[in-house]
Amino acid sequence: MADTDQSADRALIERTIAAIEGPDHESSAAVARAFDGKVKPVRSLGQLEALAARVAGIQRTTTPRVDSPVVLVCAADHGIARTGVSAYPQEVTAQMLAAFAGGRAAVSILAHQADAQLVVADLGVVEPPQLHPTHAYAPVLDRRVRAGTDNSAEGPAMTRAEAEQAVATGIRLAEELVEGGADLIALGEMGIGSTTTASVLTSAILDRDPARVVGAGTGVEGEALAHKVEMVDAVLARHEDVEEPWDVLAAMGGLEIAALAGVALGCAAHRVPALLDGFISTAGALVAWRLAPAAADAMIAAHRSTEPGHSMQLQELGLTPLLDLQMRLGEASGAALAIPLVRSSLALLQDMGELADLGRDDAAPDDTAPDDVAPDAASPAAPDGAPPHGG
Numbered sequence: 139m140a141d142t143d144q145s146a147d148r149a150l151i152e153r154t155i156a157a158i159e160g161p162d163h164e165s166s167a168a169v170a171r172a173f174d175g176k177v178k179p180v181r182s183l184g185q186l187e188a189l190a191a192r193v194a195g196i197q198r199t200t201t202p203r204v205d206s207p208v209v210l211v212c213a214a215d216h217g218i219a220r221t222g223v224s225a226y227p228q229e230v231t232a233q234m235l236a237a238f239a240g241g242r243a244a245v246s247i248l249a250h251q252a253d254a255q256l257v258v259a260d261l262g263v264v265e266p267p268q269l270h271p272t273h274a275y276a277p278v279l280d281r282r283v284r285a286g287t288d289n290s291a292e293g294p295a296m297t298r299a300e301a302e303q304a305v306a307t308g309i310r311l312a313e314e315l316v317e318g319g320a321d322l323i324a325l326g327e328m329g330i331g332s333t334t335t336a337s338v339l340t341s342a343i344l345d346r347d348p349a350r351v352v353g354a355g356t357g358v359e360g361e362a363l364a365h366k367v368e369m370v371d372a373v374l375a376r377h378e379d380v381e382e383p384w385d386v387l388a389a390m391g392g393l394e395i396a397a398l399a400g401v402a403l404g405c406a407a408h409r410v411p412a413l414l415d416g417f418i419s420t421a422g423a424l425v426a427w428r429l430a431p432a433a434a435d436a437m438i439a440a441h442r443s444t445e446p447g448h449s450m451q452l453q454e455l456g457l458t459p460l461l462d463l464q465m466r467l468g469e470a471s472g473a474a475l476a477i478p479l480v481r482s483s484l485a486l487l488q489d490m491g492e493l494a495d496l497g498r499d500d501a502a503p504d505d506t507a508p509d510d511v512a513p514d515a516a517s518p519a520a521p522d523g524a525p526p527h528g529g
């Protein structure tokens with residue numbers, strides 16, 4: 139990569155991080171107060187009220203809207219996948235890109251149900267799929283940084299310049315979508331082996347025991363699961379001395395997770411809610427938070443994946459998931475499912491009648507925001523100290 143490209147990537151990343159101003163607490167509080175005046179018992183819409191207030195804070199307006207949601211799936215391959223950590227072979231990644239574009243994957247169906255546009259970005263699958271005119275359901279954007287990462291148990295997954303390029307690519311994707319009118323972006327991924335990479339990053343960034351972080355992924359159990367834990371241990375041992383966040387990302391991977399970190403940064407800088415899917419997407423979110431803690435203020439957790447590390451990530455980010463459907467698919471499937479909930483919360487805010495119109499004056503109690511909407515309640519703490527590998 140040319141030096142100029144590299145410095146352009148760095149400048150974009152720095153500019154984006156500098157532009158993140160955090161949520162507008164006044165808009166959140168105003169929305170919480172507005173809900174107290176609606177024709178319903180106070181706070182009876184529970185988390186939906188908190189959700190609308192959060193979107194208001196992120197969009198910095200008392201009239202939040204989600205009219206053009208986009209489901210963005212970032213895809214790439216992982217060198218570590220060739221060490222037997224997944225129940226499926228690497229070529230499935232590229233095959234699934236064709237399934238997304240053909241409208242037949244789970245997320246294709248769920249994005250359609252949610253009235254959301256599906257966009258797929260190839261950050262570096264090993265062998266890009268041949269697409270035909272029948273693959274017209276969703277565009278597959280060529281944003282390839284390299285053809286898959288290297289095996290992180292043997293050396294760095296990628297170079298630092300490639301990690302920066304992948305993050306900058308994610309920022310550019312978010313910017314293009316926002317320029318095209320996107321007012322919410324659902325973050326999803328595809329890449330065989332990615333739960334191993336997400337486990338490595340989560341263990342490193344949160345300083346957790348891999349044995350507690352690693353889960354079944356596509357369905358590894360028994361001895362295969364023990365092998366997966368060993369591989370995560372091996373990657374962490376191989377990069378024991380790496381601490382700086384960019385070096386951690388480069389050493390451990392992956393390309394799509396780095397891009398998703400960039401998307402989360404871009405969303406935060408452009409006041410667009412980043413609706414997180416499961417364990418892998420949230421690994422991208424965790425990287426974004428490590429680079430810019432305030433980025434977490436623009437995140438909404440769609441669901442809780444059954445991967446054990448996902449709950450650890452959400453806790454650290456201070457996020458409460460909207461759904462818990464025992465899902466472990468990825469692809470943004472859980473995020474797509476939560477889009478109608480977000481829209482419903484905003485429709486209630488916009489269109490419900492007022493208690494006052496019923497001639498009642500017992501509408502709102504004096505204290506305003508419900509506890510879980512209190513502007514800072516859902517804001518994560520800045521990463522403190524310097525955990526191993528965390529920089």
Ligand SMILES: Cc1cc2ncn([C@H]3O[C@H](COP(=O)(O)O)[C@@H](O)[C@H]3O)c2cc1C
Pocket residue numbers: 223224225226230234327328329330331332333334354355356357467468469
């Ligand atoms: C057919 C198929 C469709 C998928 N859609 C998402 N994933 C999910 O599984 C992968 C992660 O699991 P692991 O780390 O165990 O490989 C990711 O690609 C993820 O999005 C899929 C996996 C398969 C096999």
Ligand SMILES: O=C(O)c1cccnc1
Pocket residue numbers: 333354355356415416417418419443444445448465466467468469
């Ligand atoms: O939670 C996820 O994102 C997930 C879990 C298993 C497999 N793929 C994705």
